[in-house]
Amino acid sequence: MKLHGIFPPLATPFDHNGDIWKVKVQHNVSKLNLTPVGGYVVGGSTGEVVMLTNDEMARAWEWVAEASAPEKILIAGTAAEGVRETLERTKRAAGIGYKVALVRTPAYYKSVVMKPETQMLFFRAVADQSPVPVLIYNFPQVTGIDLSVETIAALAEHPNIIGIKESSGNQEKVQRLALEIKDGFQVLVGQAQTLASALNAGACGGILGFANAAPYAAISIWEAHRTREYAAALDWQKRISRPARLVTAKYSIPGLKHAMDLMGYYGGPPRLPLAPIGPDAKREIEEAFQDIRG
Amino acid sequence: MKLHGIFPPLATPFDHNGDIWKVKVQHNVSKLNLTPVGGYVVGGSTGEVVMLTNDEMARAWEWVAEASAPEKILIAGTAAEGVRETLERTKRAAGIGYKVALVRTPAYYKSVVMKPETQMLFFRAVADQSPVPVLIYNFPQVTGIDLSVETIAALAEHPNIIGIKESSGNQEKVQRLALEIKDGFQVLVGQAQTLASALNAGACGGILGFANAAPYAAISIWEAHRTREYAAALDWQKRISRPARLVTAKYSIPGLKHAMDLMGYYGGPPRLPLAPIGPDAKREIEEAFQDIRG
Amino acid sequence: MKLHGIFPPLATPFDHNGDIWKVKVQHNVSKLNLTPVGGYVVGGSTGEVVMLTNDEMARAWEWVAEASAPEKILIAGTAAEGVRETLERTKRAAGIGYKVALVRTPAYYKSVVMKPETQMLFFRAVADQSPVPVLIYNFPQVTGIDLSVETIAALAEHPNIIGIKESSGNQEKVQRLALEIKDGFQVLVGQAQTLASALNAGACGGILGFANAAPYAAISIWEAHRTREYAAALDWQKRISRPARLVTAKYSIPGLKHAMDLMGYYGGPPRLPLAPIGPDAKREIEEAFQDIRG
Amino acid sequence: MKLHGIFPPLATPFDHNGDIWKVKVQHNVSKLNLTPVGGYVVGGSTGEVVMLTNDEMARAWEWVAEASAPEKILIAGTAAEGVRETLERTKRAAGIGYKVALVRTPAYYKSVVMKPETQMLFFRAVADQSPVPVLIYNFPQVTGIDLSVETIAALAEHPNIIGIKESSGNQEKVQRLALEIKDGFQVLVGQAQTLASALNAGACGGILGFANAAPYAAISIWEAHRTREYAAALDWQKRISRPARLVTAKYSIPGLKHAMDLMGYYGGPPRLPLAPIGPDAKREIEEAFQDIRG
Numbered sequence A, B, C, D: 001m002k003l004h005g006i007f008p009p010l011a012t013p014f015d016h017n018g019d020i021w022k023v024k025v026q027h028n029v030s031k032l033n034l035t036p037v038g039g040y041v042v043g044g045s046t047g048e049v050v051m052l053t054n055d056e057m058a059r060a061w062e063w064v065a066e067a068s069a070p071e072k073i074l075i076a077g078t079a080a081e082g083v084r085e086t087l088e089r090t091k092r093a094a095g096i097g098y099k100v101a102l103v104r105t106p107a108y109y110k111s112v113v114m115k116p117e118t119q120m121l122f123f124r125a126v127a128d129q130s131p132v133p134v135l136i137y138n139f140p141q142v143t144g145i146d147l148s149v150e151t152i153a154a155l156a157e158h159p160n161i162i163g164i165k166e167s168s169g170n171q172e173k174v175q176r177l178a179l180e181i182k183d184g185f186q187v188l189v190g191q192a193q194t195l196a197s198a199l200n201a202g203a204c205g206g207i208l209g210f211a212n213a214a215p216y217a218a219i220s221i222w223e224a225h226r227t228r229e230y231a232a233a234l235d236w237q238k239r240i241s242r243p244a245r246l247v248t249a250k251y252s253i254p255g256l257k258h259a260m261d262l263m264g265y266y267g268g269p270p271r272l273p274l275a276p277i278g279p280d281a282k283r284e285i286e287e288a289f290q291d292i293r294g
Helices: A022-033 A054-067 A083-096 A116-129 A149-155 A171-180 A192-201 A215-226 A230-250 A252-262 A279-289 B022-033 B054-067 B083-096 B116-129 B149-155 B171-180 B192-201 B215-226 B230-250 B252-262 B279-288 C022-033 C054-067 C083-096 C116-129 C149-156 C171-180 C192-201 C215-226 C230-250 C252-262 C279-289 D022-033 D054-067 D083-096 D116-129 D149-155 D171-180 D192-201 D215-226 D230-250 D252-262 D279-289
Strands: A005-007 A039-042 A073-077 A100-104 A134-138 A161-166 A186-189 A205-207 B005-007 B039-042 B073-077 B100-104 B134-138 B161-166 B186-189 B205-207 C005-007 C039-042 C073-077 C100-104 C134-138 C161-166 C186-189 C205-207 D005-007 D039-042 D073-077 D100-104 D134-138 D161-166 D186-189 D205-207
Touching: A005 A039, A005 A215, A022 A054, A039 A054, A054 A073, A054 A083, A073 A083, A083 A100, A083 A116, A100 A116, A116 A134, A116 A149, A134 A149, A149 A171, A161 A171, A171 A186, A171 A192, A171 D192, A171 D230, A186 A192, A192 A205, A192 A215, A192 A230, A192 D171, A192 D192, A205 A215, A215 A230, A230 A252, A230 A279, A230 D171, A230 D230, A252 A279, B005 B039, B005 B215, B022 B054, B039 B054, B054 B073, B054 B083, B073 B083, B083 B100, B083 B116, B100 B116, B116 B134, B116 B149, B134 B149, B149 B171, B161 B171, B171 B186, B171 B192, B171 C192, B171 C230, B186 B192, B192 B205, B192 B215, B192 B230, B192 C171, B192 C192, B205 B215, B215 B230, B230 B252, B230 B279, B230 C171, B230 C230, B252 B279, C005 C039, C005 C215, C022 C054, C039 C054, C054 C073, C054 C083, C073 C083, C083 C100, C083 C116, C100 C116, C116 C134, C116 C149, C134 C149, C149 C161, C149 C171, C161 C171, C171 C186, C171 C192, C186 C192, C192 C205, C192 C215, C192 C230, C205 C215, C215 C230, C230 C252, C230 C279, C252 C279, D005 D039, D005 D215, D022 D054, D039 D054, D054 D073, D054 D083, D073 D083, D083 D100, D083 D116, D100 D116, D116 D134, D116 D149, D134 D149, D149 D171, D161 D171, D171 D186, D171 D192, D186 D192, D192 D205, D192 D215, D192 D230, D205 D215, D215 D230, D230 D252, D230 D279, D252 D279
Parallel strands: A005 A205, A039 A073, A073 A100, A100 A134, A134 A161, A161 A186, A186 A205, B005 B205, B039 B073, B073 B100, B100 B134, B134 B161, B161 B186, B186 B205, C005 C205, C039 C073, C073 C100, C100 C134, C134 C161, C161 C186, C186 C205, D005 D205, D039 D073, D073 D100, D100 D134, D134 D161, D161 D186, D186 D205
Antiparallel strands: none
């Protein structure tokens, strides 16, 4: 299962009652189908997954699967804090046709889960029983847990663990993951602003919230890298630095959804306590996306 | 709704298939009914709430409600990251007879939820629509979010927000909450080891994992404080310091469950990735609980 | 060497050229001599020690020693990052008549000094060669290093290490230090707002910046505790909560210096980049100290 | 004052009494004179500056200045917590012939110095009176203070502030500093393992502890970048990743000093509480440096 390229972690469209809006889910996917994205992550942080019930999540998985072009790889975010529920979600997603499970480090019981052996126990138990390959999801800014290179290397020995989404933004760590872990272990990153550097360091792709609004801009970097046009990749990277930061670190999902509305996708409102951004933030985003190729 | 006294946040009994074990849930409650605990929290961190599906949670709420003595106050942990799901859970618990909702600070979208105004938006939206009063749950060691005294004071103005479970262990903060916030706002703490100090500082009670295994020991402190026998309260506090720490900070829920087994309650196994403790930890706990009055 | 009671860590008076002002140093000491403080710490955080050259520090040690009443215990803050310079400073202070060295955990080389064995190496090397007993200074909010109870217990075995200034504000830790470490190891705390609780937990005194401005208020708590008037201690504690917080956590040394000016001591300006507080902060402090007995 | 290229922050040679060893200081400099390093930083973290007295520091400045080739730029680390002492040190260094002052963010009084306006006050006061240009030193892993891009941009307007040593390792921040701050503001980084990425992002050079042991390896990356041989730069970067990490993050200064001994420079022992590394660590470093060109 090759996860090379750019994978948008799909934002979840809600209508003005706050229900998931099937038509818009499928509109976004249809439009992204026309781009060379590698596939879709459904159930990631950008998808407001922690705001959805399990049934809502399953419906979103189905609707995306229906609308997706056949060549796109479907990745489901299935993480829960426990092994049991993570497996239930994973099996449900696999039943719908998802090919990979993206599984976040458990984080709630800090005094226990900060031990590397607890993380290993968790991921091995999940990978042993998962019907589809597992992609580890490391996101310390959110979880407070940062898997070490050594722990990841040990997990990489499991035949059903195929890679990691490393969202720490730590450039040295990406390089070490690529250099020190066995060939074939796939490292994807989560930050569009440093994608070119990460590819240089050995990452094979990105799961980038920004690609919901501007897939071509993200793919341009990846393509330039693939064809060894390093200067072009850097140039693209600099051009997306500000817009990508605005719709992630600075204005988060509400900012991204506004950018999606600008770029011909449906963004719409987030779920509370996320709240739509104000007029100044909107203007800032509009200005930053002016020259970005969707 | 007076929340004075000691409230065990009930541990969740699982059988050896990992299913919630109704008989043992009700056994524990029946035994605790005989003690002067003020009521039960069902769906707290100690209850491995983040390991349960919504349906499992609802069943646990029902089973405890059935077994509970009528004078015990029933508090449901109903927190989700979003307002919508928090309200759905809260309404379900209220329908089962729960009188108070314990609602944790949202924590996942750090760049957004670290703003006090997002926390205010969340708690006000929940409290506006909750059929039962809301108890704020502040637990920065786990969530990475620490509500300030100023934010809590602003939330205390809401007529449907009746207090806080302050689990930071920050003694000065407990004192400030008690001194600076309007009369009637109830401060409960989460750490048995510093209960006497917290009561001295103005807390009205505790939601203490330790009380699952040793309710009388916890109540002794509270009673001594109530009758102004401060030296006796301190003496009790010192006696429980070590056992309380072992079953929380040091060995977490797996340690507590072992202590419950020792003390005539059903503890049993936790859900993965929490794992039963080893023989050395067991011995350490056994030795520490030898002179503790259940 | 008994360190029971309240020890002000002396603020350092500067004149309007920014030079240490001998007359005011000695004025403050003479006035504090009339109170039942246990002694003086010269060269602590409150004394802006990190703003002073070694020669300035030595002069301040001398001036305080000259002015001090004979029964007051003189404690010198002598910490540097390295063993060698810490010892040089300690010997210099001992030569001037200081009886105890207060030595902060080294903190700069995080990847090395976060190891407990490096801290042990440091403190043992200092204690082995120090002509006076050593008091460990643990202040994690500033240093990023928090000595564990286990490490402190190991250091307490050294015959020349007599106690700790524990400034973390962690109430449970103070209790554990008092319960778990051999008799005679002295625990002093650094926060006036929680002094009564700390004494209840087993601390023997406090090194309290607040006592520069309001020694009697701090001593009242200690005296009430000593005579087992716990309710009175708590009452005093509540009364000083706000003023003590304003001159430490909220407005730091510039706030304390303003309070000193109010209470008949010389505060004066701090050294840059610390800067005098503005008129609103001054009013807030003035109002809070109105009913405080100097 | 152009700071383009690689600048070793010189390690400080001590003899076996722990005194600074002039002969070895000058031996190292003479040998580095033969390489195309841009100059020397004397008084940085790698130089164990926090272990030195002011007089020792001044002697080291003199000895390096005597031995340095005329074309090398001399940079003095002159930071203290206060403006006054920072200026005294800066003037002393300037008097000896140093051309730039490297000034770390003040960090001790966290509640005050975490405010951007205090940092601005500090750096402006220093820059106003410094006889030589100021290079800001941002090192959050050690100080707990991380200057924001916005604060740095404001400081960059000062005519006597010429750049920053950004040691956070945050790749996105380096890119933002290079993109968002006015032309001519110089960004140097502190991590050899990510030098190529940082140069790609817009950094103009590096102050790299690793360059004490392997100056040519570090310069190779810089040269490859300068001549737009990006693939070669990446290749070099990968080759130094492990050795550079071993002598910084993993084994810190004691590890670096061992590597210096291997590579024909004098490393020698560090000052306590830093301690020489053990035989396993030595072997690990020896193996990693085998193919590194000094």
